[in-house]
Amino acid sequence: MNIQKVGIFDSGVGGLTVAKEVKAKFPHLDIFYLGDTARLPYGDKSEETIIKYSYKNAKFLFTFGIDLLIVACNTSSSFSLPFLEKEFQFPIVGMINPGANLALKRTKNNKIGLIGTRATIRSGAYRKEIEKINKEALVFEAACPLFVPLVEEGLFEDEVTEIVARRYLKGFLEKEIDTLILGCTHYPVLIPTLKKILPDVEMISSGEATLIHLQENFHLQKENKRGVLRVFATDRSTHFKEIAEKLLGEKIDLELASI
Amino acid sequence: MNIQKVGIFDSGVGGLTVAKEVKAKFPHLDIFYLGDTARLPYGDKSEETIIKYSYKNAKFLFTFGIDLLIVACNTSSSFSLPFLEKEFQFPIVGMINPGANLALKRTKNNKIGLIGTRATIRSGAYRKEIEKINKEALVFEAACPLFVPLVEEGLFEDEVTEIVARRYLKGFLEKEIDTLILGCTHYPVLIPTLKKILPDVEMISSGEATLIHLQENFHLQKENKRGVLRVFATDRSTHFKEIAEKLLGEKIDLELASI
Numbered sequence: 379m380n381i382q383k384v385g386i387f388d389s390g391v392g393g394l395t396v397a398k399e400v401k402a403k404f405p406h407l408d409i410f411y412l413g414d415t416a417r418l419p420y421g422d423k424s425e426e427t428i429i430k431y432s433y434k435n436a437k438f439l440f441t442f443g444i445d446l447l448i449v450a451c452n453t454s455s456s457f458s459l460p461f462l463e464k465e466f467q468f469p470i471v472g473m474i475n476p477g478a479n480l481a482l483k484r485t486k487n488n489k490i491g492l493i494g495t496r497a498t499i500r501s502g503a504y505r506k507e508i509e510k511i512n513k514e515a516l517v518f519e520a521a522c523p524l525f526v527p528l529v530e531e532g533l534f535e536d537e538v539t540e541i542v543a544r545r546y547l548k549g550f551l552e553k554e555i556d557t558l559i560l561g562c563t564h565y566p567v568l569i570p571t572l573k574k575i576l577p578d579v580e581m582i583s584s585g586e587a588t589l590i591h592l593q594e595n596f597h598l599q600k601e602n603k604r605g606v607l608r609v610f611a612t613d614r615s616t617h618f619k620e621i622a623e624k625l626l627g628e629k630i631d632l633e634l635a636s637i
Numbered sequence: 638m639n640i641q642k643v644g645i646f647d648s649g650v651g652g653l654t655v656a657k658e659v660k661a662k663f664p665h666l667d668i669f670y671l672g673d674t675a676r677l678p679y680g681d682k683s684e685e686t687i688i689k690y691s692y693k694n695a696k697f698l699f700t701f702g703i704d705l706l707i708v709a710c711n712t713s714s715s716f717s718l719p720f721l722e723k724e725f726q727f728p729i730v731g732m733i734n735p736g737a738n739l740a741l742k743r744t745k746n747n748k749i750g751l752i753g754t755r756a757t758i759r760s761g762a763y764r765k766e767i768e769k770i771n772k773e774a775l776v777f778e779a780a781c782p783l784f785v786p787l788v789e790e791g792l793f794e795d796e797v798t799e800i801v802a803r804r805y806l807k808g809f810l811e812k813e814i815d816t817l818i819l820g821c822t823h824y825p826v827l828i829p830t831l832k833k834i835l836p837d838v839e840m841i842s843s844g845e846a847t848l849i850h851l852q853e854n855f856h857l858q859k860e861n862k863r864g865v866l867r868v869f870a871t872d873r874s875t876h877f878k879e880i881a882e883k884l885l886g887e888k889i890d891l892e893l894a895s896i
Binding site for chain 1: 674675682685686786787796800801872873874876
């Protein structure tokens with residue numbers, strides 16, 4: 379299958395960490411990114427509502443004739459994949475399977491930690507995926523509801539973020555995990571803070587896991603052309619543009635998606 | 638005008654602090670409360686989106702035949718009141734005018750502080766209202782975007798909340814404000830923390846201000862019957878019910894509003 383156009387959505391800005399990695403590795407792809415900023419965050423919402431929003435997002439990206447959809451939101455991936463796969467014909471990559479696989483590849487003692495939004499943890503999606511692949515693995519979970527607002531405020535390395543992180547991660551210290559899945563696309567910018575608390579633990583980010591998954595499952599050959607990156611948001615927000623440019627490291631022309 | 642049925646909406650749970658005060662003072666009223674939990678928070682969203690959601694909320698409450706609408710969300714009040722007043726015939730009470738009036742009544746030195754979401758501060762609604770009533774008054778503002786997530790997490794009195802509050806309120810210390818408008822219905826539970834930093838400052842909460850406004854502007858006589866309180870949310874969230882009951886101090890039968 380020849381993939382040229384990739385759709386990526388997230389509730390907000392976090393999925394751009396995934397878009398950035400995909401674009402860096404495969405610059406020839408045309409990428410259509412949608413942040414559902416009019417309805418974010420998803421992390422405390424119900425399954426029903428998350429599926430409804432995810433469907434709207436996928437339908438919007440569908441109009442660009444995409445060959446592949448990346449659901450770059452762990453909360454959405456935790457609930458909506460089976461539904462989206464029934465509704466659309468293009469292949470869909472979520473965050474759960476790539477993250478679970480990479481964590482199992484990296485762990486040496488089969489003790490894996492997982493952090494995510496309240497909804498992602500509640501879904502049990504990672505736990506089920508990991509247990510399906512390897513019954514021996516033990517998964518320890520912690521919901522970290524304040525991480526998203528702290529990242530949205532740009533407090534990547536901050537006294538407050540560190541105190542909050544110490545509370546959330548406390549339970550992992552005695553479990554001797556050697557691998558931690560960052561089950562939310564907002565979290566990679568927190569790695570320096572997380573490493574202070576869990577210095578010897580391997581951190582699995584959704585961006586890296588997705589890239590490995592794409593390379594192993596799709597024949598994405600580099601081509602000698604430069605694709606476009608179009609960034610849409612469902613709400614006109616100056617704050618989004620600012621953080622998006624910070625995360626991507628380049629200026630963007632933010633477009634409004636009225637869905 | 639004989640008021641029997643009151644509609645109240647907020648983006649989430651915060652407006653219940655207003656509903657609670659109204660209900661305590663006028664138990665005979667039938668109150669219909671709507672929390673737009675499927676789309677919360679409003680505080681970082683655009684004017685256009687906030688107006689759209691506010692209209693949907695008002696339209697839902699309209700179906701109960703309400704005699705009065707209270708927009709118990711400062712962010713929504715900052716942007717949507719002129720629009721809602723054009724669309725609906727019933728009287729509409731927002732948070733801005735009551736809060737501005739009460740602050741001006743309480744201040745002795747005409748130096749008033751204002752805290753709120755990023756959108757509320759950006760709107761300049763309080764500043765304009767205060768300057769309209771009293772040109773001598775000086776308004777000093779600070780956006781406090783992390784207060785809503787901290788309150789939603791129940792961290793009313795907490796080390797983290799105090800550090801964050803000290804940062805947000807720092808600018809007020811040298812301005813010698815004697816009155817602080819809590820320009821968000823989430824904030825009253827933070828008063829003990831705020832008082833640690835600004836011990837001699839009078840705190841103006843939306844609930845108290847609304848009650849005074851209702852008493853002065855509507856002939857709400859106590860009646861010898863007990864009204865109902867129906868609580869709706871646009872999303873099915875267990876977290877909402879839990880915090881709602883904590884704020885109200887009573888059990889509720891949460892109903893889903895599919896709008």
